[in-house]
Amino acid sequence: MKWTENIYPIKELATGETLNLKTYTLCGEKPGPHIHIQASVHGAELQGNAVILQLMELLNTTKISGSITFIPLANPYATNNKHGTYTYGRYNPVTGHNWNRNYIDIIKETNFDFKKFLTKHQGQSWEKIKKAFKQELENLFEEYIQGLMNKKTLSENNKLNLLLQQLSAKSDGILDLHTGPVATRYLYAAEYEKEVAYFLKFKHILLIPNEFGGAMDEAAFMPWINLFKALEKAKIECPKDIESFTLEFGSEETFCMQSASKDVESIINYLKYKGVLAGTPDQIDCHYCLLKDYKTIYSPKGGLVDYHFAPGDRFFKGDNLASFYNLKNIDPLAPISSSRSTIVAQEDGIIINRCPSSSVHQGMELYQVMTKLHEHSGVQ
Ligand SMILES: [Zn+2]
Structure with missing residues (x-):
């Protein structure tokens, strides 16, 4: 088992300093899914970092299959944006945009040709199609970001969000860790992944449509929703085994390692479900409702x-x-x-x-x- 660290510059400040994202990736000895876990895209939402620390600690003494990338403090600019003792972390103070509504639907933006993709990979196994599609996604982001840079239209809003999307493009599970203002613990799950959502062991689940609204979870699952639809149209069956969730770990402005030792159980259970960790995943009793309710x-x-x-x-x-x-x-x-x-x-x-x-x-x-x-x- 080996940790790899990477640094990505995301913003040069007026004073000349550069803010960076740091990623920590753990690779297991056996092959398996790749999981992407990020926290604090909204700067005041801190508890996800406590959960990440608990999970990283545990993984040093546990064998995994596949790999996991962690991005704690995924939006350092928002984390540093203090007003008095509070963190003004939900909106970009310069543009007023919500940091979790700036992602893009890459398939729509690039008008991706599914017919051509499926013709190229006709008769191949789902594993092969999945691998090829992940590569296509990574390339799409590379070209899209480069295109904006060439036209000098890469704004501060999309630089961070597009980088996070690009870094998660090859993942089989994307977990975006947030909190509410003063909130209980709850989960956003898309309708297609409802049965998997139960393995995250949240007592409260909001079921969102399989549609794009600008958030990370939607941006991450939309390419796959489109691929599933294209496969269905071509009468090719596939397991819908890529998921993306937003996990809300309580209230903003709080960081509690003791609560995190319990919070982390939901991710551990999901990793068991995905086969990244050994063991049988279980479920708890929960309530869910549709987003419209x-x-x-x-x-x-x-x-x-x-x-x-x-x-x-x-x-x-x-x-x-x-x-x-x-x-x-x-x-x-x-x-x-x-x-x-x-x-x-x-x-x-x-x-x-x-x-x-x-x-x-x-x-x-x-x-x-x-x-x-x-x-x-x-x-x-
Ligand atoms: Zn949030």
Whole structure:
């Protein structure tokens, strides 16, 4: 087993210093899948790095098949973007863009010719087709990035995101580690990979369509969704054995090695499923819902908020989710009751995220909740 380290420059700062990405790749002695794991594309989302450290530590005493690349602190610029004691890491402060919406659908952008690709690889095994397609993807990124550089149109937004896409192009599993603002642990999984998602052992799963919306998980699975469709059209069967997930490990601005020793179990179990680690993977009971049933509850009023439910809590229609206090409408004889109003749940659900602040304007995001819940039993 051998570790390889690589450094990729991603941004030259105004003062002349260069920010770099560092990758750590572990190669096993036996062949197997390649897994790509990155953390902190949103700079305030730190827990994934604790998970990466726990996993790297474990892998020094465990044999693997295949290889794993780790990219901790995948967006150093965002990590360094402090405002007071907080990290302003979700958006590029220069352009205002969300760092996890800048990826591209490489197949669409380059108008990739699947007919030509399948004709070239007619009659070959899935393993061979898969290997050839990974190479095609890597070449597409190389040419695409070079094209932007030649035209001097490689912006600071796409430089980082395209590099991450290029580095993950040859992977069989892509895990993008994030957190919510104040959140429980939950997983984004595409509909086609639902059965595999259960092996990541998250209690809450959001099922997203097999479509592109600008995020890393979608950018990573879209080429394969297109290949699966092209194969289906050509009546060629293949296992859909490439996955890409966004793992949300709790709340931003927190880094806890003790929690990470538990968090890492979800990735270990997935690595067992992929055959990278030895052992039988298992599942746990979980709830999932479709993305369309993942709802945001916006603040109906401005004021100070007393949240009555925490991320991970189950609630039912009619529950009092939060109380608002408007301090401009106080009757001094009944100060609490006169300033207070409540927000009542319109349907059953589970709290996934809540606003980190108790001071809100009307229309701000208060809670993000899973509704129309489906249950999955982990007992096989
Ligand atoms: Zn994030």
